Amino acid sequence: xxxxxxxxxxxxxxxxxxxxxxxxxxxxxxxxxxxxxxxxxxxxxxxxxxxxxxxxxxxxxxxxxxxxxxxxxxxxxxxxxxxxxxxxxxxxxxxxxxxxxxxxxxxxxxxxxxxxxxxxxxxxxxxxxxxxxxxxxxxxxxxxxxxxxxxxxxxxxxxxxxxxxxxxxxxxxxxxxxxxxxxxxxxxxxxxxxxxxxxxxxxxxxxxxxxxxxxxxxxxxxxxxxxxxxxxxxxxxxxxxxxxxxxxxxxxxxxxxxxxxxxxxxxxxxxxxxxxxxxxxxxxxxxxxxxxxxxxxxxxxxxxxxxxxxxxxxxxxxxxxxxxxxxxxxxxxxxxxxxxxxxxxxxxxxxxxxxxxxxxxxxxxxxxxxxxxxxxxxxxxxxxxxxxxxxx
Numbered sequence: 403x404x405x406x407x408x409x410x411x412x413x414x415x416x417x418x419x420x421x422x423x424x425x426x427x428x429x430x431x432x433x434x435x436x437x438x439x440x441x442x443x444x445x446x447x448x449x450x451x452x453x454x455x456x457x458x459x460x461x462x463x464x465x466x467x468x469x470x471x472x473x474x475x476x477x478x479x480x481x482x483x484x485x486x487x488x489x490x491x492x493x494x495x496x497x498x499x500x501x502x503x504x505x506x507x508x509x510x511x512x513x514x515x516x517x518x519x520x521x522x523x524x525x526x527x528x529x530x531x532x533x534x535x536x537x538x539x540x541x542x543x544x545x546x547x548x549x550x551x552x553x554x555x556x557x558x559x560x561x562x563x564x565x566x567x568x569x570x571x572x573x574x575x576x577x578x579x580x581x582x583x584x585x586x587x588x589x590x591x592x593x594x595x596x597x598x599x600x601x602x603x604x605x606x607x608x609x610x611x612x613x614x615x616x617x618x619x620x621x622x623x624x625x626x627x628x629x630x631x632x633x634x635x636x637x638x639x640x641x642x643x644x645x646x647x648x649x650x651x652x653x654x655x656x657x658x659x660x661x662x663x664x665x666x667x668x669x670x671x672x673x674x675x676x677x678x679x680x681x682x683x684x685x686x687x688x689x690x691x692x693x694x695x696x697x698x699x700x701x702x703x704x705x706x707x708x709x710x711x712x713x714x715x716x717x718x719x720x721x722x723x724x725x726x727x728x729x730x731x732x733x734x735x736x737x738x739x740x741x742x743x744x745x746x747x748x749x750x751x752x753x754x755x756x757x758x759x760x761x762x763x764x765x766x767x768x769x770x771x772x773x774x775x776x777x778x779x780x781x782x783x784x785x786x787x788x789x790x791x792x793x794x
Contacts, residue, residue, distance in 0.1 A: 411461035413517035421543035428497030428570040437533035437540035438476040445533045448473025464515050469525050470502035476529045497570035556650050575769045576600040582669040584608045586636045588620035588752030590675030595622040596760040604650040607637040610657040620749050663688045672696035683733040697759045698731050714755045714781040718762050723777050726792045730778050
């Protein structure tokens with residue numbers, strides 16, 4: 403990740419300029435080499451951590467007064483614990499490779515912390531002043547060597563949602579080299595919206611159609627009139643939109659056929675979001691032959707006298723189960739007179755279908771708990787019933 407938030411934020415920049423060993427890791431502000439006293443009255447160095455609140459690339463005002471700590475519990479010079487800031491204890495991983503042992507909660511007597519410099523130095527004073535009374539040379543201002551650039555993230559800005567929710571370490575299960583989305587209509591574009599918020603290294607988009615006015619009412623976001631007049635290719639339009647957030651969007655402005663199927667070989671996961679059954683048959687056969695993992699989504703909508711009904715479907719293929727494909731995935735095209743082919747605006751159903759697919763993918767990756775391991779799901783609009791079939 404670029405050190406840009408530190409250089410652009412006056413409070414973070416001040417911490418670095420004053421010699422504190424700081425870095426930003428998975429949405430957390432980390433201060434290393436903070437001296438403290440153990441219960442044995444020994445001076446050690448620990449790590450102070452806080453969830454970082456950002457507005458773009460700039461640190462915002464802290465949303466709470468809680469901080470975390472890696473090390474033994476800090477004590478007074480006499481070895482008694484500093485109880486005034488005690489909040490909780492228990493070692494856990496709050497972000498990939500970032501562990502904490504304790505949490506602190508101590509409000510400033512002058513009111514809420516206005517910035518992260520005030521918050522972090524307040525806790526450092528509480529902890530390190532006790533260490534300095536035993537060792538006058540003990541200080542958190544160690545003036546470390548600072549690298550010009552840190553590890554690059556797939557995101558254009560830091561994922562503070564995961565760090566705030568405490569799921570940054572869990573999100574590591576979603577780190578994959580490449581995921582493909584085949585078909586960027588209503589459901590496929592919502593799949594992109596959700597997958598783009600995960601740490602997948604590359605997201606490959608396959609679709610040869612143009613982004614037209616009716617697409618704007620079935621896709622996330624809001625296209626402008628000028629964008630619609632330009633009639634961009636769907637994948638180019640969506641790449642431009644989601645590259646604002648995710649650095650690894652790769653457009654393929656064409657439909658897959660026998661000559662281009664090989665481009666899916668090696669993808670770690672594939673989302674099939676095609677409404678034409680005939681078009682997906684060759685793709686599915688190729689994916690099965692390669693032993694690829696994928697999810698196929700489907701939608702059948704019928705128009706009643708004064709309302710809509712229908713069924714959403716989801717078929718997952720994993721290393722453990724693939725023998726259900728022929729009976730679950732439709733390989734014929736719908737009747738041209740069918741209601742769904744009329745482009746009835748059903749963005750909410752597209753979004754639901756996409757959400758079910760992404761949730762299932764996350765279950766396959768171990769991000770969500772999965773007690774039944776269903777490989778085929780249906781959602782019936784009229785009854786609201788969600789079925790789980792083809793279980794392991």
